[in-house]
Amino acid sequence: MTTAIKFENVSKKYKLYSKGGLYLRDRVTHALGRLNPFNHFPRNPEKPTAGTQEPLERDFWALKNISFDIKEGESIGFIGRNGAGKSTILKLLAGVTRPSSGIAAVSGRVAALIEVGAGFHPELTGRENIYLNGSILGMKKAEIDNCFDSIVAFAEIEQFMDTPVKHYSSGMYVRLGFAIAAHTNPDIYLIDEVLAVGDEAFQKKCLGTLAEHIAAGKTMILVSHQLDKIEEVCERCIYLDHGEIRYDGDPIDAIERYRLDVRENRSNSPRSDGMSGEEARIAEVIFRDRNGQRKHGFETGDDLTVEIQYNAMRRLDQPVFGISFRHPSKTDVVLASFNTRAQATALDPIEGKGSIFCRISNLPFLEGKYLVSVVIHDHDLTKTYDYHYIRYELEISGKEAHVHGLIQLSPDWSTELSVGDSLAPMHKRKGAIG
């Protein structure tokens, strides 16, 4: 197989402008400021005086010495946090920018599935936009003529061909955009997060089309935050971090590493903004069973005791400890969260090393992995001393095979409607009212 894409020691430097450097005024005042003789001699070189300016622009290396080969017909995913360098790689591949050093060689026609309808003009009709967008993506008019019907059929918008696209629903927009791109017939596809939109059925259809193209020997470059999509479509995955390749290989391993790093780093990073960790720290968090034994795996319905070992550098009155549970697939949704303040548990002042125990009886979580976060606040939650965000993993194995979901409920089925408090026997309740 021949090489479709070759990156050799590619670096890309951007200039970051400090606030508003894009206005001439700033350039002028900056230049004038440098003329000011007092600015040249700060009294204390370590601590710049007030008159000294920050540099107007500084360098930012979006990619540092990146090398990789992509063979023809490979499907490869790029993952990494925002700012890791994914979009820079896409830009280099699309040919809209050039590396600051190194060689970025692409052979074959490249088509970028750009953001939904980026090449659309809202005032033009669907028909006109197909031609416009197609020619932007490098198609000849004759080519577009040939696959016009196929595009329209794929996008499922036959009746709306002569309607300005501004009247389209967002779903129609996405469908049309994808349909055009899927018909450009390039050698290399660049797909930037486009699969994040559209309904489930259409996403399936898109993935199916992509799979067909891969089978037909097209090279596919996918950038996405939807890790499951990467896992589904790609046979190889490159994990980027701060402009460097952290992992290049099997998608499952790459995603695993990425997830691990995200968890670790997220728990560290908040400390830098606001949380000094100077007053109190979470030293360790231990999961224990009902016998006090340290354990990692639990079963639904077990009793769990979370031990939070802390270290308070000074005396802290009424500290508040909190615990929350999240599911790894969607960490922005909190499954359960509680703290000592919400439960009106006033704690004694803490100082030095110590432990606090939280017992959760009858664990409601069903089989799966759960991410646990632990936090220490001050008495009115205005200050966070330490926060271990989704740093701990709780593994639950299910007892019941026929229950699905995340949480165990205790449902009662019957053919008669029962009302009121099902736990309290009827006669007792009547007595209570009477």
Added chain:
Amino acid sequence: MIGYFRTLFSYRELLYFLVLRETKAKYKQTVLGVAWSVLQPLSLMVVFTVVFSLFARLPSDGVPYALFSYCALLPWQFFAGVLGRGVGSLLSNQVLVQKVYFPREIILFAVVASAVVDFAVGASLFVALLWFYQIPWGWHFFLIFPVFLIQLFFVAGLILILSPLNVFYRDINMVMPLLVQIWMFATPIIYPLSLVPEALRPYYALNPMAGVVDAYRQILLHDAAPDPLTISFAAIIATLTLVGGLLYFKKVEFELADVM
């Protein structure tokens, strides 16, 4: 060099669809549609005629003032229109510039070409005016094509320089309306070139638009050849602007996506 033009030529269909977009999109949802490209210079002509001919009694070289001013307003509106739309056009096509490669100057050429369409529509009214005022035609008429080319080169060169500059320094877009306004008064549109004091005339030659506008008047209203010195000077400046503009544009083309 030839390779460059060949590449550019291979993108002609894209240019065509971008022009279509510019033109169609501009007049969609307007009641009068493309009539606006006549109405704009026409209404200015009426106002100018009332104010400057009727009130201020400006001379117009022996031609009806309406014709005199429309003859200059048409190329001027073309020039100002291209500057107005062209300077910001790279920024307004930001998403395309950042995601898909094609020679970026196509975006600018599309602006110019769509202005040519307006110019042609506006010119049809001018032809009617010429007929109405019974202005005789002569062989000099064909000189308007090279003059138009000078104007085209000049404005294309200008936006090739100004639109990337506007990506780097957004000030450009702020200063443009003001600049165009001042430039209009520095160009003999309202008044005839003959009204300009002799001492100032050489400076007028530095403004290619002055040469162009005066040439149009000589050719169309007087069936005469334009002043050879002024128009050649304008031609040189216009060509230099275009070449310089293209060179500059190709030099910074790949920095655009990085700063947007």
